Amino acid sequence: MKRWHLRILAIVLAATALGLIAYKARVLGFPLSPEEEVASWVVEARLGFDPDQEHVGIKAELAIPAQPPGFMVLDENFVSRGYGVQTEMRGDNRVALWSIRRASGPQALYYRATIARHARAPVDEAVPALETTPDYGELEGAAVEAILDEVRSKSADIATFSSLLVQKLANPANDENVQLLLPQPASREARTRTAIHVLAGAHIPARTVWGIRLAEGVSDPRPEPWLEVNNGERWIAINPADASHGYPPDFLIWWHGDTPMFQADNARHVELRLSTSRKFEPALDLVNRQTALTGSPVMAYALSNLPVHVQNVYRTLLLVPIGILLIVLLRNVIGIRTFGTFMPVLISLAFRETDLASGVLLFTVIVTAGLGVRFYLEHLKLLLVPRLAVVVIVVIILMLLVSLLAYRLDFDVGLSVALFPMVIMAMTIERISIVWEEHGPGDAITQAVGSLVVAVACYLVMFNERVEYFVFVFPEALLLVLAVALMLGRYTGYRLSELLRFRALAGKGGSTP
Known part of the structure; x- marks a missing residue:
């Protein structure tokens, strides 16, 4: 067999091993060492209320995260004594529905989810149809038209157009038209609603996005409104405060639109309290849960799917x-x-x-x-x-x-x-x-x-801890071991012990006696 055949075989085996290892580490996020830990977040929503009267039927709704970009819902629980629970999709939103035939006394419904960061591929969304121009009043229409003309002359596309508009709404002191449209003092939500209202005059689809910041030690975080505009291909997130693009890395999208986050029929004193806490867990456990939820084909053949006693056998055998x-x-x-x-x-x-x-x-x-x-x-x-x-x-x-x-x-x-x-x-x-x-x-x-x-x-x-971990998590590394063994099979050079054995001859410089 020609020498090049062995080299090609070794190169193919090594390339396959390195490719699979790189894919699992870079794309799926498998950690390369056993000590790595990653943070996940436990988000809890408590919906409390009192029935209007004793033994009355209650129906309560709460918007919950669906597929938040940048994050993945690993686990979720609904805690409610005596209530029936179901979830349904309403447009872009996911809603939890609680119901009970008779309720008396203070009530508390809980939703708890474990959230982790995840580089989820963007989901293709249908581009909404361009809205018709709202029926502005005469004075309001003139103000909107003046603002749109000024912004249009300074922008190049929908993204820059929307950012310039948000900047004008964030600084209303120097513009009478903005002061006419925007109540004072203007809240973040009011600026977002006004931006959507004005963008409709330019036939630009826009919507409000609500979310919370995942921060350690923050009690009862309040949902923040964010602006999203559609450029005909995708939704672009814009901060209503400073017109910057994109979401912060700790921003968890909760629901879309102007619909209320929660409501309850036949109830009073309805109150929602949110809480977040961070916890650390082994990176491998988290990645296994994420890939299982996404249905990765690699995980279908992972050793972690085998029974535990079989895993223990291969932990040693693979070494x-x-x-x-x-x-x-x-x-x-x-x-x-x-x-x-x-x-x-x-x-x-x-x-x-x-x-x-x-x-x-x-x-x-x-x-x-x-x-x-x-x-x-x-x-x-x-x-x-x-x-x-x-x-x-x-x-x-x-x-x-x-x-x-x-x-x-x-x-x-x-x-x-x-x-x-x-x-x-x-x-x-x-x-x-x-x-x-x-x-x-x-x-x-x-x-x-x-x-x-x-x-x-x-x-x-x-039996080095890192070697044991790496070979078990990345068993394709054995292909690389096989490639090295094949190449060593053609090694015919000197052994180091022979260099020491014949060092006396080397010292003579090969001279003849």
């Missing part, structure tokens, strides 16, 4: 390729010699159930004791398979003795020795004894120490 790649680097590039190819990875998995220091100690004790038994068996002249069977049985007995001794000494870590892979331990003991006999104790000890060092390195890399 094995990381350890295997590390072994490839340490053996083929560094030149560390080990017993077996992937035995250190299995040993490092056992270290996870103990701790690193205790695991190394237990591994050393069992291998040393097993090696002594193996040398004794050599004098019995056993065949290969029976000898391996005896070594496995002896390893299990040694593990049992270590666990019993650890229990008697209140050394809890020693109880985890049973998790060591006994067959791998037996094969390691057999390999050490063979190398000892064929190449001497120095070579056997070197490979044994190398195996232990590689197992420790695998443990430190595989």
Whole structure:
């Protein structure tokens, strides 16, 4: 197979992995580290009132957020004792409806929602038909026409036209026409209504948008009116106070239009109180909830959808390729010699159930004791398979003795020795004894120490909290690991250990004797 074929395959695998990781991180918002936290907001609306009379039927309505731009409603609850609750859409607004046949005494209805920031794609809205010119009176019509002529001469499009108009309404002192149209003192709501009224004379659709600021520590935030104008393609938000475009990042749109936010039939002393509070939660949990609500196809194949016990299996299993790649680097590039190819990875998995220091100690004790038994068996002249069977049985007995001794000494870590892979331990003991006999104790000890060092390195890399998190959340990273392993499969250069081994020759400069 030609060399370019391997390179193209590795590039495709790496590009696929990096593309999927970038999409999940940048578009879906998956955090890259487990420590990341994001803020969400709990918004509560309390509608309180008293029935007009005892045991009277009540119907109450409250506008609630639908799909606020820049935010997502993650969860919502309706708390009302004895009331029936339903929601319905009315144009651009979403309304909660409470009803009860008989009510007596003070009543309180609650709506609670969990809101989080979300880069929601803009929803295409139908462009409203241009309104006909309102029936202005003679004096009012003249004032409106004068204002429109002045603003039209200084503007270039609907957006600048609307901004200049709002600026004039925000500073009525120097314009008699504005003073005629705008009552004094003018509230924010009055300026918004007047702007909509004047824009209708220019056949520009406009509407009022109500929302609240999500601020920590603010009790009973009041809804603020905002102006939106339509340029034939989209709605443009304009601040009635300073004519700036766009909503603040903490502004939550609640409802549209001039309809009241709430009302109740057969009730008096109707009062609405709003409250907000901020809370922090792991970014991954929040993203999982958001993507589940949006129906992302990526989440359909996410590991978090599996049963918890299966997730726990893959949390460990997905780390094995990381350890295997590390072994490839340490053996083929560094030149560390080990017993077996992937035995250190299995040993490092056992270290996870103990701790690193205790695991190394237990591994050393069992291998040393097993090696002594193996040398004794050599004098019995056993065949290969029976000898391996005896070594496995002896390893299990040694593990049992270590666990019993650890229990008697209140050394809890020693109880985890049973998790060591006994067959791998037996094969390691057999390999050490063979190398000892064929190449001497120095070579056997070197490979044994190398195996232990590689197992420790695998443990430190595989069970790093950030690595565990990243591989579980972004399992496509294994494609990148596969690409690196494929490229290392063609590596034929010097190992670092060989450079040290032949440094004396390098010092002679290649001269002939």
